Amino acid sequence: MDFLGDIVTTLVSLSHIELMLGLLLAGAIIIVLEDWRLNLWALTAQFVVVGVLLARVLPLRVALIKVIVGCMVCVILYLTATRGQLRRDEEASHLFGEPRLAGREGLSMNLWFRALVVVLAAVVSYGLGNSHPFVEQPLGISQACYWLVGIGLLAMVVGREPFKVGLGLLTFQSGVGILLATFEQSLSLAALVGVVSILIALAIAYLATAQAAFSLEDDAA
Amino acid sequence: MNLLLLIFLPLVVAGPAYLLRRYWMVAVAVSVATILALIGICFRAPVGEPAYVLGRELILNDLHRLLLLLFYVLAGLMILYAWQEPQGWAFCPCLLAILGLLSGAMMIQTFLIAVLLLEMAGLIFVFVIHGRRPAPTGAAVSYLVPLVIAAPCLLVLPWLAESYTLHPEDLLLIRFTVIAASIGFGILLATAPFHSWLPGVVEGAPPMAGALLICIFSQVHLALLIGVLRDNLWLTTDSPMLSVITASGLLTALVGGLFASAQRQPGRLLAYAAISDMGFVLVGLGTGSAWGVTSAVAHSVTRSLTVLLVAMSLGAVRTHLRRETGSSLQEALRWAPGGILGYIAGGLALGGFPLFNGFATRWLIYRSLAEHDALFLSVLVLSGVGVVLGYLRSLSMMLQPSPEMSEDREPLPVTVLILSLVGLCLLLGLLPGLLVTPLQDMLLGSGLVNAGL
Numbered sequence: 001m002d003f004l005g006d007i008v009t010t011l012v013s014l015s016h017i018e019l020m021l022g023l024l025l026a027g028a029i030i031i032v033l034e035d036w037r038l039n040l041w042a043l044t045a046q047f048v049v050v051g052v053l054l055a056r057v058l059p060l061r062v063a064l065i066k067v068i069v070g071c072m073v074c075v076i077l078y079l080t081a082t083r084g085q086l087r088r089d090e091e092a093s094h095l096f097g098e099p100r101l102a103g104r105e106g107l108s109m110n111l112w113f114r115a116l117v118v119v120l121a122a123v124v125s126y127g128l129g130n131s132h133p134f135v136e137q138p139l140g141i142s143q144a145c146y147w148l149v150g151i152g153l154l155a156m157v158v159g160r161e162p163f164k165v166g167l168g169l170l171t172f173q174s175g176v177g178i179l180l181a182t183f184e185q186s187l188s189l190a191a192l193v194g195v196v197s198i199l200i201a202l203a204i205a206y207l208a209t210a211q212a213a214f215s216l217e218d219d220a221a
Numbered sequence: 222m223n224l225l226l227l228i229f230l231p232l233v234v235a236g237p238a239y240l241l242r243r244y245w246m247v248a249v250a251v252s253v254a255t256i257l258a259l260i261g262i263c264f265r266a267p268v269g270e271p272a273y274v275l276g277r278e279l280i281l282n283d284l285h286r287l288l289l290l291l292f293y294v295l296a297g298l299m300i301l302y303a304w305q306e307p308q309g310w311a312f313c314p315c316l317l318a319i320l321g322l323l324s325g326a327m328m329i330q331t332f333l334i335a336v337l338l339l340e341m342a343g344l345i346f347v348f349v350i351h352g353r354r355p356a357p358t359g360a361a362v363s364y365l366v367p368l369v370i371a372a373p374c375l376l377v378l379p380w381l382a383e384s385y386t387l388h389p390e391d392l393l394l395i396r397f398t399v400i401a402a403s404i405g406f407g408i409l410l411a412t413a414p415f416h417s418w419l420p421g422v423v424e425g426a427p428p429m430a431g432a433l434l435i436c437i438f439s440q441v442h443l444a445l446l447i448g449v450l451r452d453n454l455w456l457t458t459d460s461p462m463l464s465v466i467t468a469s470g471l472l473t474a475l476v477g478g479l480f481a482s483a484q485r486q487p488g489r490l491l492a493y494a495a496i497s498d499m500g501f502v503l504v505g506l507g508t509g510s511a512w513g514v515t516s517a518v519a520h521s522v523t524r525s526l527t528v529l530l531v532a533m534s535l536g537a538v539r540t541h542l543r544r545e546t547g548s549s550l551q552e553a554l555r556w557a558p559g560g561i562l563g564y565i566a567g568g569l570a571l572g573g574f575p576l577f578n579g580f581a582t583r584w585l586i587y588r589s590l591a592e593h594d595a596l597f598l599s600v601l602v603l604s605g606v607g608v609v610l611g612y613l614r615s616l617s618m619m620l621q622p623s624p625e626m627s628e629d630r631e632p633l634p635v636t637v638l639i640l641s642l643v644g645l646c647l648l649l650g651l652l653p654g655l656l657v658t659p660l661q662d663m664l665l666g667s668g669l670v671n672a673g674l
Contacts, residue, residue, distance in 0.1 A: 149373075156366055162358050169369050176373040183380045184333060188275045192337045196372075199344035203365060207358040210351055214358070 011052045016140030022049045023144055024122055027151035030167050031158065032114045036081045039167055044074045046148075050174050053144055054181050062190045066177060069194035073170060073201040080205035081163065084212045114158065121150045134182060141178060148175030162211050166204030173197050224272040224279045224328055226262050227289070231255055231321035239314035249304040252313040256297040259320070263289050279328040283663045284518070288444055289324055291522060292437050295529055296320055298638060299429045302533050305632040306540060308427040309352040316433065318345050323441050332452075335445060336375045342441075343368040346434065352427040360425025364434075367408045367418045374405030375445075382453045395460045402449065402456075403465055409442040412469050412503060413476040416496050420480075423495075424488030428536035431488065435495045435532075436525035443502065443521055447514070457509055467507030471600050474500025478604030481611035487535050490615050491528065494571040494608045498524045498579075501601060505586040515661045516585035522656060523578040523649060527570040530642040534563030537639065541631040559636035566643045568612025570650070573605035578646045581653035 014022075022045060029042035047070020055063040129143030152172025159165040177193050234255045241248040263286060272279045281289075296316055303312050322342035326335045343364075350361040378401055385394040404415070411419040423431035449456070456462040477497025484490040502524065505517030537560030538553070553561050570577035583605065590597050649656055 153370075162362055165362055165366065169365065172369060176376065179373065180333075180376060183377075188277070189333060189337075192334065192341075196337060196340055196344065199341055200365075200369065203344050203347040203361075206348060207351070207361050207365075211358045 011048070012055060014052065016053075019049050019053050020140050020143060020147075022046075023053075023147055027121075027147060027171065028115070028118045030171060031118050031151060031155055032111060034164075036163065039164075040074055040078055040081065043077070043167055043170060044070065046171065046174060047071065047074070050144070050148070050178060053140060054178065057141060058181050058185050058190075062181075062185060062187055065187075065190045065194055069197050070174075073197055076198070076201040076205050077163070077166070080208050084163075084208060110158075117154055117158075118151070121154055122147065125150050134179070141182065145175045145178040148172065148178065150175075162204055162207035166200065166208070169200050169204070170197065173200060223262050223266040224281055225274060227259060227266065227281075227328070228274070228279075228321050228325040230262070231259060231317040231324075235314040235318040235321070238317055239311075242310045242314070245307065246304070248313050249300055252300045252317060253297060255317060256293050256300065256320075259324075260290060260293045260297075263293065274325075274329075277334055278330040279325075280330055281328050283666070284447075285327045285444065287660070287663065288440055289327060291525065292320060292323065292440070295432075295436050295525060298529060298533075298642075299432060302536070302635060302638055303429055305635045306428075306536055308429045309349065311348040311351075312427070312429065315345050315349045318342075319349075319433070319437075323437065326441060327444055332379045332445075332449070333376060336372055339441060339445070340368065340372045343438070346430070346438070349430045349433065350422060350426040352430065357425075360422045363418050364422045367415070371405045371408035374401045374408075377401050378405070378449065382456075385455065389455075398453075398456065399460050399462050399465060402446075402462065403469070406442060406446050407469065410439060410446075410499055410503075411492075411496055412473040412499060413496070414472075416473065416476065419496060420489040420492040423492035424486055428488075428532040428539075431491065432529045432532035435492075435528045439495075439499065440521055440525060443506075443517075447506070447518075463507050463509045465507075466503050470500045470503030470505075470507055471597060472500070473497070473503060474604040475600050476500075478607030480607075482607035482614075484611050485615065487539075487615055490611050491531050491535065491571075494531075494568075494611065495524065495528055497604045497608055498528075498571060500604065501583060501586050504597065504601065505589055508589050510589060511661075511665065513586070513589040515657065515664055516582060516589050518664065519653075519657050519660050520582035520586060522660075523570075523582045523646075526642060526649070527567055527577075527579055527646060530563050530639065530646060531567035531571060533635070533639050533642070534560045534567055536560075537631050537635050538564060541629060555630075557631040559631055559639035563639035563643055565612075565616065566646060568615075569609060570646050572607075572609030572612060574609055576647065576650050578649035578653070581650050582657075585653070585657065 026042040026046040026049065030039050030046075033039060048067055051063050051067035051070065054066055125146035126143055128146045133142040134145075148171050152168045152170075152175060155168025155171060156165050157168075159168055173193075173196065177197075180189065180193060234251060238248050238251050238255075241251060266281050266286065268281055268283060268286060270280075299308075299316065300313060302308075319342045322338045322345070326338040326342065329335050329338065347361050347365055350364060351358060378398065381394055381398040381401060385391065385398060388394065406412075407415040408418075419434075422434065426434075450462070474497050477493045477495075477500055481490055481493035481497060484493055498520070502517045502521045505513045505520060507513070538557050541557040541560065566577065570579040573579045573583040583601070587598055587601065590601075
């Protein structure tokens, strides 16, 4: 418990610049890299950082809901991805004799383009956060919201598979959650936003599984 | 208590309906029984008497009661159709859950919560879109993305409206409110230029899923839009909101009609016809007059009936025309009589052909526009002609063999359902007063329209 307490104390004591850097890194990983494990770690980190950031404008228990919901979402997506990966490897070895190296092909293709887009999004969200802040204090809230909404939209645009699009949707939803938290701070609203996030994750899990099944059937045919 | 039952009864029954999905008849029976119970509860629910959930107020007004009853009847017909023509394992449980959430969204007085409930219903709808076959997930993803993008635009509306009432001198707030409402409702109602997601979804989803989206979801979005205009009267007097709605309606009707006339795929044609019809509804609403709003609501009700008719017919024809005899109309009538007759009647009604319900309510909108501009009228008439042309052209395409075909004749209950809907469409076309007069009395009586919004 002491260990957990230390982690919470350390997280809460982070400055807004450190939290923003964390969000920047997590968003960049989601957009640039194709490996689902790294993407999921980045999404988890993103939910935690958003929770810490929100703890400055919301009661702690409400901010904690965001973190718990984020962890549940990541568990749902992790189970989906591992199941899909196992099934893909199994089928690939059956059909082609060896497992396919999923995730590597995307790395080289448009890595630089995506990195450039991420830098552009970071500059735009920083500028928007400074020129059109929707809360004055504490710092970083507006920038974080603009960044998450922007990077979520980008992930939806560049993603081709339901899983990748889903990561974009959840990132976008995190940004919207920050915006809503500054307007209304009730527990019921936070809970409903949490339910929406979980439903998005379930829908994405269902679609990713269905897409994998369809692709395998298509390959087999 | 009754109002809470309208939300929680279908949500609770959705679980057993899901568990019983392997015993299809039982799942259908449970779902139909729930729908009948909801109709009874809705009839008996007190109008204007508040109930509370999570500290938020729920109120049922006359318009919402009428719309909820319509939804329950439509949902019951969809389930009966799905009994004979399965629409996927998720259809019955998801439809029940969606009905519960949409009932909550209609009745709850906190707009933020209403939008979140609507978003949840939309997310559950994703499970219905994919149906039961191994198929690409493009249609579901192309619904999910606009839904998640539209919700925040609506979620900021109360904050913007409240800020404007506090700072009426800040004209930028008016602009932001109109932009947020236009984008949010524009995406959800699939109005031009935000309409492009709907044809793909209707083409890729099972017929009843497409019907659910157009017949029920659109109505709830429209009811929320009317609620926003009623609760923020400054939007109709101090902002260009009504002009934006009218312009968007004209553009939507024109775009829908033009695309429908060139469309060959029946699912896409249905979507474009529905988009064109939504244009009519918005034009009526945009007049802001009592007569215009009544016409808009009446047209949206008849639109739901007609779209359900076409969707049922489309499903029946796709499934039951025999491969070797499909190209002859006479043979087609032997194998799928309801499907063919329903498709022809529904296409004519969607295009606003005289004698059908689509014409009667369109005529009311033409009349409410008569004082505005002749150009408006010609655009709307042109749009209707485009839809009718599209349906006449598509009839020959419909008679082509489809991969989903079975060797069976169309089941009798499906024929009866479709022909009943054809009869209803004709009845409302010949006697539109059956719908319009009580609707107008109700809207005026409840103060929802009072010489305009």
